[in-house]
Amino acid sequence: xxxxxxxxxxxxxxxxxxxxxxxxxxxxxxxxxxxxxxxxxxxxxxxxxxxxxxxxxxxxxxxxxxxxxxxxxxxxxxxxxxxxxxxxxxxxxxxxxxxxxxxxxxxxxxxxxxxxxxxxxxxxxxxxxxxxxxxxxxxxxxxxxxxxxxxxxxxxxxxxxxxxxxxxxxxxxxxxxxxxxxxxxxxxxxxxxxxxxxxxxxxxxxxxxxxxxxxxxxxxxxxxxxxxxxxxxxxxxxxxxxxxxxxxxxxxxxxxxxxxxxxxxxxxxxxxxxxxxxxxxxxxxxxxxxxxx
Amino acid sequence: xxxxxxxxxxxxxxxxxxxxxxxxxxxxxxxxxxxxxxxxxxxxxxxxxxxxxxxxxxxxxxxxxxxxxxxxxxxxxxxxxxxxxxxxxxxxxxxxxxxxxxxxxxxxxxxxxxxxxxxxxxxxxxxxxxxxxxxxxxxxxxxxxxxxxxxxxxxxxxxxxxxxxxxxxxxxxxxxxxxxxxxxxxxxxxxxxxxxxxxxxxxxxxxxxxxxxxxxxxxxxxxxxxxxxxxxxxxxxxxxxxxxxxxxxxxxxxxxxxxxxxxxxxxxxxxxxxxxxxx
Ligand SMILES: Nc1ncnc2c1ncn2[C@@H]1O[C@H](COP(=O)(O)OP(=O)(O)O)[C@@H](O)[C@H]1O
Ligand SMILES: [Mg+2]
Numbered sequence: 001x002x003x004x005x006x007x008x009x010x011x012x013x014x015x016x017x018x019x020x021x022x023x024x025x026x027x028x029x030x031x032x033x034x035x036x037x038x039x040x041x042x043x044x045x046x047x048x049x050x051x052x053x054x055x056x057x058x059x060x061x062x063x064x065x066x067x068x069x070x071x072x073x074x075x076x077x078x079x080x081x082x083x084x085x086x087x088x089x090x091x092x093x094x095x096x097x098x099x100x101x102x103x104x105x106x107x108x109x110x111x112x113x114x115x116x117x118x119x120x121x122x123x124x125x126x127x128x129x130x131x132x133x134x135x136x137x138x139x140x141x142x143x144x145x146x147x148x149x150x151x152x153x154x155x156x157x158x159x160x161x162x163x164x165x166x167x168x169x170x171x172x173x174x175x176x177x178x179x180x181x182x183x184x185x186x187x188x189x190x191x192x193x194x195x196x197x198x199x200x201x202x203x204x205x206x207x208x209x210x211x212x213x214x215x216x217x218x219x220x221x222x223x224x225x226x227x228x229x230x231x232x233x234x235x236x237x238x239x240x241x242x243x244x245x246x247x248x249x250x251x252x253x254x255x256x257x258x259x260x261x262x263x264x265x266x267x268x269x270x271x272x273x274x275x276x277x278x279x280x281x282x283x284x285x286x287x288x289x290x291x292x293x
Numbered sequence: 294x295x296x297x298x299x300x301x302x303x304x305x306x307x308x309x310x311x312x313x314x315x316x317x318x319x320x321x322x323x324x325x326x327x328x329x330x331x332x333x334x335x336x337x338x339x340x341x342x343x344x345x346x347x348x349x350x351x352x353x354x355x356x357x358x359x360x361x362x363x364x365x366x367x368x369x370x371x372x373x374x375x376x377x378x379x380x381x382x383x384x385x386x387x388x389x390x391x392x393x394x395x396x397x398x399x400x401x402x403x404x405x406x407x408x409x410x411x412x413x414x415x416x417x418x419x420x421x422x423x424x425x426x427x428x429x430x431x432x433x434x435x436x437x438x439x440x441x442x443x444x445x446x447x448x449x450x451x452x453x454x455x456x457x458x459x460x461x462x463x464x465x466x467x468x469x470x471x472x473x474x475x476x477x478x479x480x481x482x483x484x485x486x487x488x489x490x491x492x493x494x495x496x497x498x499x500x501x502x503x504x505x506x507x508x509x510x511x512x513x514x515x516x517x518x519x520x521x522x523x524x525x526x527x528x529x530x531x532x533x534x535x536x537x538x539x540x541x542x543x544x545x546x547x548x549x550x551x552x553x554x555x556x557x558x559x560x561x562x563x564x565x566x567x568x569x570x571x572x
Binding site: 189191192193194197198206286 | 388389391397399409442456
């Protein structure tokens with residue numbers, strides 16, 4: 001290296017020549033399908049919006065491509081938007097939405113209150129897992145909808161029956177997920193605190209639970225999405241109020257626009273719950289936020 | 294590195310009054326219902342303030358032995374005593390540093406160091422003060438309020454070191470604590486280690502498979518052979534003349550360094566050859 005610089009004439013005459021800057025390196029063009037490329041937040045937002053627009057565009061296209069005679073069964077985006085407006089403005093849809101939200105909320109709260117201790121206990125103690133897991137994980141295969149007749153016999157067409165169904169649809173999966181989350185806590189964290197003299201209880205409450213919590217909240221976020229998907233099935237049980245009841249009634253009158261408006265509403269509520277869970281997770285676990293590099 | 298150079302006057306350490314800090318008597322450990330012997334009749338004593346390195350090929354039972362000392366596992370046979378009392382489980386008298394990072398990610402650096410002291414019931418004010426002083430010792434005073442997630446591997450191990458030392462354990466156990474670090478950080482950590490042990494006067498057992506690291510850190514090297522795990526050699530590093538050398542280059546200059554390194558490499562070679570011809 002040194003030799004090369006010595007050989008190059010540093011100056012010509014008395015004028016000191018500053019060497020020209022090396023040519024700019026022109027990187028190859030980034031392709032749309034660049035492997036492992038992480039788009040910027042703005043770009044993500046833009047692409048996300050584009051996806052939503054495409055969704056509505058395809059829907060709208062579907063409406064206009066349908067034969068005029070049956071077009072009323074494939075309402076356009078405007079039809080559904082109008083139906084949604086009518087629902088809220090004229091038919092007190094807000095009450096139904098709130099009733100549904102309340103059912104989801106209560107059933108999910110109950111499911112979490114039971115799944116958290118059981119799941120954590122099973123994730124922590126092998127004997128508890130051996131005792132309970134075969135039964136509880138077996139219960140996941142009992143289809144929640146098949147409980148409808150049973151719940152009707154027990155509770156009649158009441159709120160309780162609906163909440164119980166939502167509860168049954170979620171609880172066993174939630175326990176299973178929380179078990180896995182707890183079990184996945186890094187072994188060395190537990191051992192480190194044991195070697196520092198922590199008691200069993202201290203290890204459980206001071207290490208296992210805080211270590212597993214972010215993953216558990218994530219599991220809860222995923223399971224509340226499942227609860228929303230059970231909502232309509234639950235509200236068929238003696239349909240009186242709630243989004244599901246509105247849909248069943250609309251079905252009887254072939255009001256496809258109302259049905260679709262309701263489906264859209266449930267989807268939107270699901271998305272909102274998801275966002276709330278994500279925000280809560282960021283607030284509760286600031287230590288877990290990925291650093292931007 | 295100036296602070297280490299200031300230690301230049303070789304600190305000497307005094308090992309060995311009558312009472313061993315730790316006594317392992319005829320320890321055996323069998324796995325898989327006795328069909329696999331990880332440790333076979335291993336006995337040794339650790340003297341106060343002595344740094345012992347466990348060296349040997351992988352799978353020779355170093356980790357098993359250390360975990361038995363920590364109380365995280367029980368021996369199948371034999372007896373283990375710390376300060377004259379039998380070991381029945383883990384306890385704060387034996388601090389352990391793992392190769393995996395064990396800082397609690399939901400606690401700040403300061404809270405992590407305080408955690409261990411809280412467990413053993415040190416009052417809050419003293420806890421805070423002690424944690425700060427140990428964080429200064431491991432050069433993390435600027436990161437007291439950071440979460441471990443934002444720290445490098447070397448920094449995380451320094452948190453673990455501060456957390457463990459702040460509990461003031463009788464014995465410090467380390468299982469390849471710098472194994473996951475890159476060469477330069479590893480080197481810095483080794484020098485920091487010497488400085489800290491010198492200061493805190495600890496009895497230490499450190500596992501390493503890095504021969505140079507063992508010679509640099511240890512006063513004594515216990516070399517394990519494998520299958521079954523036995524003590525192949527128990528070497529006092531007499532060539533150090535009872536001193537510790539914070540500067541590696543000075544250690545290497547000493548007569549006897551190369552001989553020892555040669556001997557350890559030869560033993561390691563023997564183990565590896567036996568293993569490959571045995572199968
Ligand atoms: N829980 C266990 N069950 C069965 N075998 C084990 C277990 N832990 C360690 N061993 C075996 O014991 C031997 C010694 O392991 P270890 O102490 O980790 O060795 P080292 O740390 O020296 O590499 C290895 O052959 C390992 O496979
Ligand atoms: Mg090991």
